């Protein structure tokens with residue numbers, strides 16, 4: 001069994017990212033420019049899970065504001081100068097590459113990146129009933145205020161906003 005590894009994403013990977021997103025996230029469609037913009041704004045946060053040269057997953061993270069996840073399919077415009085967390089926008093792994101600690105290794109990589117940038121905390125919006133998995137990797141659910149609840153609703157009924165302490 002091979003062990004896929006995370007590597008930096010390049011613009012040439014965007015087609016593969018779109019293919020994987022269409023397969024894994026059919027109900028969370030985002031335009032290709034969403035991935036292109038995040039890659040351009042914060043290259044260190046866009047990653048490919050690579051299995052012997054073949055993309056089998058991707059992750060997108062960027063500095064952001066705690067408690068204010070961007071709406072689905074929305075451009076960021078810029079990385080905020082007052083960013084106080086590293087926000088994991090999306091991670092998707094093809095079924096055949098799962099079970100090989102890719103998410104665990106991703107969280108460690110993002111923790112190291114956040115520490116290096118003095119951002120401290122990680123945040124994400126959990127969907128697909130993954131909150132228990134994220135809790136195992138150190139994330140805790142944040143009770144949403146009305147504005148956050150409205151934002152979460154764009155991600156579906158089971159969306160949960162989570163942060164590391």
Ligand SMILES: CC(C)(COP(=O)(O)OP(=O)(O)OC[C@H]1O[C@@H](n2cnc3c(N)ncnc32)[C@H](O)[C@@H]1OP(=O)(O)O)[C@@H](O)C(=O)NCCC(=O)NCCS
Nearest residue numbers: 091092093098099100101102103125126127128129130133
């Ligand atoms: C979530 C995802 C990235 C995890 O992939 P992975 O790193 O290979 O993780 P694994 O499949 O090894 O799962 C790790 C653990 O979390 C659990 N888990 C994974 N997805 C889960 C889910 N949707 N609900 C509950 N538990 C889940 C697994 O059972 C596993 O537990 P175990 O170690 O006791 O066996 C992958 O399942 C995926 O791409 N899912 C679809 C997209 C998605 O939901 N992304 C996250 C959005 S917030």
